[in-house]
Amino acid sequence: MTREREAMGSAYMHWAKTSSQARFNLATSGLANLSLQDLHVSLADLEITNGGYGYETLKRALAARYQVDTENIVTAAGTSFANHLALAALLNPGDEVLIEHPVYEPLLAVARYLGAKVKRFARRFEEGFRILPKEIEHQVSANTRLLVITNLHNPTGVLTDVETLKEVGEIARRIKARILVDEVYLETLFEGSPRTSFHLGNEFVVTNSLTKAFGLSGLRCGWILAEPELARRMWLLNDIFAATPVHAGERLSVLALHQIEEIAERSHALLDRNHLLMNQFLDTRTDLETIRPAFGTTMFPRLRTGSADSLCELLRERYDTSVVPGSFFEMPSHFRIGLGGDSESLAKGLERLGEALDQNRVR
Ligand SMILES: Cc1ncc(COP(=O)(O)O)c(C=O)c1O
Numbered sequence: 001m002t003r004e005r006e007a008m009g010s011a012y013m014h015w016a017k018t019s020s021q022a023r024f025n026l027a028t029s030g031l032a033n034l035s036l037q038d039l040h041v042s043l044a045d046l047e048i049t050n051g052g053y054g055y056e057t058l059k060r061a062l063a064a065r066y067q068v069d070t071e072n073i074v075t076a077a078g079t080s081f082a083n084h085l086a087l088a089a090l091l092n093p094g095d096e097v098l099i100e101h102p103v104y105e106p107l108l109a110v111a112r113y114l115g116a117k118v119k120r121f122a123r124r125f126e127e128g129f130r131i132l133p134k135e136i137e138h139q140v141s142a143n144t145r146l147l148v149i150t151n152l153h154n155p156t157g158v159l160t161d162v163e164t165l166k167e168v169g170e171i172a173r174r175i176k177a178r179i180l181v182d183e184v185y186l187e188t189l190f191e192g193s194p195r196t197s198f199h200l201g202n203e204f205v206v207t208n209s210l211t212k213a214f215g216l217s218g219l220r221c222g223w224i225l226a227e228p229e230l231a232r233r234m235w236l237l238n239d240i241f242a243a244t245p246v247h248a249g250e251r252l253s254v255l256a257l258h259q260i261e262e263i264a265e266r267s268h269a270l271l272d273r274n275h276l277l278m279n280q281f282l283d284t285r286t287d288l289e290t291i292r293p294a295f296g297t298t299m300f301p302r303l304r305t306g307s308a309d310s311l312c313e314l315l316r317e318r319y320d321t322s323v324v325p326g327s328f329f330e331m332p333s334h335f336r337i338g339l340g341g342d343s344e345s346l347a348k349g350l351e352r353l354g355e356a357l358d359q360n361r362v363r
Pocket residue numbers: 029077078079080081104150154182184208209210211212217222
């Protein structure tokens with residue numbers, strides 16, 4: 001008898017692709033996309049075909065950037081596929097996985113799709129959405145094979161510090177589990193970014209991409225950092241998924257990595273401006289409660305009263321502005337605002353959000 005799979009798609013991803021568009025789109029979570037013209041590239045830099053397990057030049061560039069060996073690296077189409085591949089390599093049907101709440105929904109959907117037994121641990125507003133190792137301690141069992149967290153946290157932008165990660169690592173080590181850390185937002189701290197948690201021990205498996213901090217989502221340049229034996233298993237598993245990457249994309253990714261400092265400077269300046277705008281806006285709102293990290297590309301305000309679903313609908317229909325309803329993060333009194341777009345759109349979008357909040361209150 002075949003078992004119905006628990007998830008055959010991602011409700012969030014479907015919504016993002018079909019229903020998040022608006023003139024003032026504050027529903028995105030990365031830096032505004034760069035165009036090909038922003039990269040210094042010529043057609044002669046590209047090639048079509050390359051064989052084997054990933055492009056060595058790209059693996060070497062990533063290895064140098066993250067101070068790992070090339071045998072620790074598995075490249076994949078974005079953090080999305082890096083997450084899928086890592087979860088598929090780490091979880092068998094029926095295995096127990098402990099995932100943070102709230103979480104980036106596709107992580108949950110993939111674990112369910114793989115037939116894992118999903119358990120959750122809470123990150124609470126009242127605790128500043130921090131990871132409390134005792135919450136994890138409370139929820140793990142001898143059957144837990146994997147812990148899953150995002151750092152920075154999507155949706156809140158909260159950073160988990162090294163000390164906490166070490167404590168979580170100890171819990172995982174004791175029960176012989178691994179930790180998957182999705183670090184796709186970590187580099188929005190730029191020169192202040194901590195080292196990847198991959199260096200904290202063999203139980204750490206890290207995913208990342210050039211998507212969020214650098215506005216290079218379209219390159220689909222993602223990767224996994226894992227100990228060599230696990231990385232090898234992932235490459236072999238990939239033979240029945242993507243098999244071979246798009247080589248022109250690999251070449252472009254190498255060129256982008258050569259220019260990454262320059263790209264990061266643009267991102268950094270934009271995010272500094274946008275954090276200021278966001279904080280000025282939040283200072284004026286007594287109807288919102290918000291944990292306000294000093295970095296990252298998202299914040300996750302909570303309405304003091306009511307559900308954010310009707311606010312999000314009103315905002316999109318009447319004000320042509322979108323944010324992500326907190327219901328996609330299983331927290332319907334919240335909504336997520338993206339800070340990575342151009343500053344003028346953010347300022348106008350926030351103005352409209354303010355009007356929608358006022359109108360929503362009197363409805
Ligand atoms: C935590 C997290 N992981 C992965 C992704 C997807 O990243 P990519 O575009 O590199 O596939 C996102 C995008 O929103 C995300 O928030």
